[in-house]
Amino acid sequence: MTSDAPLEGRVALVTGAARGQGRAHAVRLAGDGADIVAIDICKPVSDTVTYPMPTADDLAETARLVEEAGRKVIAREIDIRDLGAQQQLVADAVEQFGRLDIVVANAGILSWGRIWEMSEEQWDTVIEVNLNGTWRTIKAAVPAMIEAGNGGSIIIVSSSAGTKATPGNAHYSASKHGLVALTNALAIEAGEFGIRVNSIHPYSIDTPMVQPEAMMEIFGKYPAFLHSFSPMPYHPVNHQGKKGLKEFMTPEEVSDVVAWLAGDGSATISGSQIAVDRGTAKY
Template sequence: MSLNGKVAIVTGSGRGLGLAYAAELARQGASVVVNDVDEQTAASAVASIEAEGGKAVAVVAAVGSTETAKALVAAAVEHFGRLDILVTNAGVLRDTVLWKMSDDDFDTVIGVHLRGTFTCVREAAIRLREQGEGGRIICIGSPTGQRGNFGQTNYAAAKAGIVGMVRTWALELKRAGITANAVIPVAATAMTATVPYFAAAVEADAKGEPMPAFFRHDLGFGTSDDVAGLIAYLASDAAAGVTGQALGVGGDRLQLWSHPEPVVTAYREGGWTYDALAADFDTEFGGELQSVGESFPALPDDLQRPAASA
């Protein structure tokens, strides 16, 4: 097993993707600190890992505060003697369009996703640097953070911010031998279960059946377990040379996302005045403006679901 003797923290790992990550890390030999806001859910996750022969303990707390971050690191050290891996997965959703989004909607999502990632990584980095043996930071992003999505101002901001922090941490932690990467998962979750477009895939997953090839191959949409292998790889010694990257994974597809780079560069002596922009912007940039959001191909006929009756 590739992670024998390693110790990992996985936030938001009571169920879903987080549990899949924790379980795979344990299968690869790591001892795992499980985290969830619900005591019974956390206990069930620990029991499922132990039933497969793994080692796990639970910390029941909401991610976001420094106190929770310190408790997670302390649990790893107290129960398993060290820390090697942190996976920041915890998150919440408060979806609504901009003009209806409340301060609380915004602050709650930013607090868990963005601040929670920051506080947990900060505490982990302190411990990893003290140990002096390197380490692995793996932060969970989203296609929404990369491309935007209708009704998710708060979530898009948080997930884009996480990738920005990862790039910075890769620079700051390199000398200590600590890698920092972002994973962009595409998988069947409670959120995608409500989207009619994914109904055939979600139904197949719920029945324990293989998802149709259209979803797995064409869309790169799969199960939680399809994402877990990348998490374990990035946590291993085999990925020591991978840092500062955003990697997408889902179904049969693995992607390396680019960093933002200029698409077109134009120069004008004396600078770009309003008049110059009005005259030349379309000529210089009009054909290169970037798209936003994600677009999906039409479902094959055999995967379409009849529209609900009124």
């Protein structure tokens, strides 16, 4: 028998939760019964990131949606590059909710340029947020999960760029490949405590991070790069059960996979790289 609230009694930390995929994951996990700890930087990270970043209001809206789903929420403006703030948050969450079971390490940034033309700030910021920041989330969360003694599930949000080369954003691709190594080493190290660790590898999800103009500009300058960014293949039945071709997938479609990895239905899965791309990476 399946429960309407398969994550009832569990607590999930979601980073980058102010909007996009992070918000969808927070709301979905709440819908499945988990209390939510939601963090986001809610302000610009660097001038090298050219799309607008979310605000405190966006994070507040995520918190409202979680409460609307009937669950408790702690929402805090935190930069994942800040270890101390995340450790304090985890301590507060455990004090308030009693445990931590699920981590969705989702926060990330993207920018565009050729490898030898990027500034140091452009390269370093992406590595510092996507790879080092995610490590700091893990470092803050795992001791509390071990201490609670309930095992758990960690979902690290990589990208299709974490399993294949993506010219035009090699710093992003390097950071997302690094997350695969982090995932798989952590799966072994944390496995003895009943904590599973998997990475997901989405492609073309409809969020503010995807800037068609920035992509067209770089493909216009370097047409050969286009071969590495396959169009979304035909998929006969989409998430809503409607037939048709969709250029992008929705954040909620990724949340279906996150919810599965968070729950007991994936109890045998750890140290795996799950492509969420309708097979696009195979082209």
